[in-house]
Amino acid sequence: MELSELYKLFEQHPTITTDSRDCPAGSIFFALKGASFDGNKFAAASLEKGCAYAVIDESEYAVDGDSRFIIVDDCLQTLQLLARYHRRQLGTPVIGITGTNGKTTTKELASAVLGEKYNVLFTQGNFNNDIGVPKTLLRLRPEHDIAVVEMGASHPGDIKTLVDIVEPDYAIITNVGRAHLQGFGSFEGVIRTKGELYDFMRAHIVEPRATAANAGHDSFVAAHPRTVFIDNDNQYLKGISHDLPLTSYGRGDEAGLAIKGHTVSCEPMLSFQWNDARKEADHTAYDVETHLIGDYNLANMLAAVTIGTYFDVAPSQICHALSAYVPSNNRSQFEKTESNSLIVDAYNANPTSMAAALANFETIEAQHKMCIIGDMKELGSVSHDEHQRIVDQLAGMRLEQVWLVGEEFENCSTPAIFRKFDNVAQVKEAIAEHKPQGMYILVKGSNGTRLFELPQYL
Template sequence: MNIEQFYALFLKSNKVTIDSRKIGKNDIFFAFSGESFNAAVLAEKAADEGALAVIVEQKDFENEAKNIFYVRSTLEFLQELSVYHRKQLRIPVIGLTGSNGKTTTKELIHAVLSEKFNVQYTFGNLNNHIGVPLTILSIKPEHEMAVIEMGANHQKEIELLSSLAQPNFGYITNFGKAHLEGFGGFEGVIKGKSELYDYLKNHAQTILVNENDPIQAEKTDNYSPKITFGKAHSDYNFESFSENHFVGLKYQNIRALSKLTGEYNFTNLCAAASLGLHFGIDFDTVKSAIENYTPTNMRSQVVKKEGKTLVLDTYNANPSSMSASLHNFITFEGSKTIIIGDMLELGDESEKEHENILNLALNLGFNEIITVGRHFRNINSSETAFESTAQLIEYLEQNKIQSENVLLKGSRGIALEKAIEFI
């Protein structure tokens, strides 16, 4: 199958999907296969129900009369199609990565830029070698900008995703202790995330820089073009403030208070505001976007439940984000219980990093500390150390938390959000 020929068919489609449950009329279905599944068996059904085309990687399922086309690799063809589509686009594409805050920053950037432009952006957490191509292919003629999140847990992944997204603007939220096992330690994290800088520099594209981050500042020193924030001499300078545990930023005496908790979200707000100002959006409009953005994705989300204040941050966790969350939560007024889950993918550093977090929690003096997961259980001998969220729920069904404030923070694999209804 020739990309150029197939592209004409793509332009007539409604959307591209890899999920057989979401195939609609006039969609293109990429039938992926793996060790335990082969979506190509659904090719005929998809075509009969209105799919415009189906891509399979098993010759036996090809039926060009029904627009079921064979390719050597569905993944490679998906990526090649996205690159071909990207080359046709004449809109600014913003790429971002980082150890913490990627998705929140992406959502904030989208909220701000959408005040003036029709912006397409990464839906949910589709930020890998499949999700990035799907996001690119979802960009339609009516879109005026795109924001593409790029995630990685190994070297060379950001290099690949950058080559697919081909961003005109790029931002790395931070360099933290995330995916240490895959990256090979903290220095590996810096090298891996900086692959976005490498792409931008090699293609003379614009870098957004938080000049308060010494690594960002060093990596982009003497580089141009760039947009900067954080220092008095930066392009944009913001002040932070907080009210009722929500973080805000002030620019030229105008205050914008978000619905996000934690000082660590201040730089995420600054990044979104800087891009908004760069693209000609006045700060009153930026303020409106920030104040209207409501997190609903278990990231720095504050909810009230039966007289308690719950801080939900259960989508991801690593030593950097866990430490920041604990330091933020201790500032809450009233009694405080923390429920912290294992931080995954830390490799040889796992035991030490879990010990550090547990010691930090003890030193900060929370009223109650509950841990969930095997790594914490191995170092925590208290009665409130559980192997799993299921065990935690059994405990909560018999023991109601008395604290006024409760923090839930853990890696995605621990699924602490399942315990919310029992608090």
């Protein structure tokens, strides 16, 4: 079936599913494949459960004479092409976001800010891969004014694949750090891959938009020229941002900054102040008290401020959105239990974010402090060295207790007061035997270590 024909069916049935257990009536099922599953095998079941059509790439699973089976060469590629086709048909302005750390938080903050003025479509959760990105774009509707699409990567070329689908009008790389080194091969590989977003913008910034004519969206982009939002304090990003129109933000007083800001306090919640440096006659400073932990979140906040001001959101609306935002999914959350005060940042962990979290925790004034730290995943051959570096950082901090969780820490050389656990189950047993009391506790690790299960026990 031609893509244009499939799109006509999508216009009539604009709900996409890739899970045969979730088949809304009238939806279209795409039979994707994974390491341990083949969606083709569930195509017939998806139709029985209410799907209007099933897109498959193995003809043996089609029922003769049943026009509800749509046979294509590759289901994933077809999903991606359909998403790009849809994005082009609507012509909605799109902001593309990637980065090692902070991309999900920045996406949510920017979406909250833009939501004060516009109807915004944004990536749900962290559905930022080669499946999640097209599914996000396929949720675009004519009533959306702008879209904020998050793109993740763990291998070279991942971002190029995604930007070729998204075709963003605006872009931001939050930062580059030491994550997924097993897939990227090196830190330089991280920089090159994240930089694929810049490469796309550089190649297309002066070209006409590859979208159908839409007077409203076209005038919006004309009034807000395509740009790259950049953290001026990040030397790695500045080093690869040549030949791009930049809208910058940062902590310093360097000329050319659009938005300037600084941390007021973070004990533990971040409070900050910002001003629009482009308004020479107006030196108004705006104060924001947030629900996010740590000075390291200032860059994410300033990114959202910069995006908001660029798209004409009023300062009062920006401040309201940022102060009202409450993190979820175990990202930079503060919790107070009957026994302890917790900073829970247990969704993701890599050497860069871990070092920043520990540095921030060290600045917090508390009489009794401890850390429960889980493995950092996908670091490949440098895993031992990176985990040892974190252990050494912990050893230099004033902490009463340090608990290390996971096999990666097992071979690290640690001070005698450090305790090691194979898994979170052992940690729960230790808490049951002798629960920490009156402690300020940082809980941080990769999602796979499941440290997010601990707060209810602490």
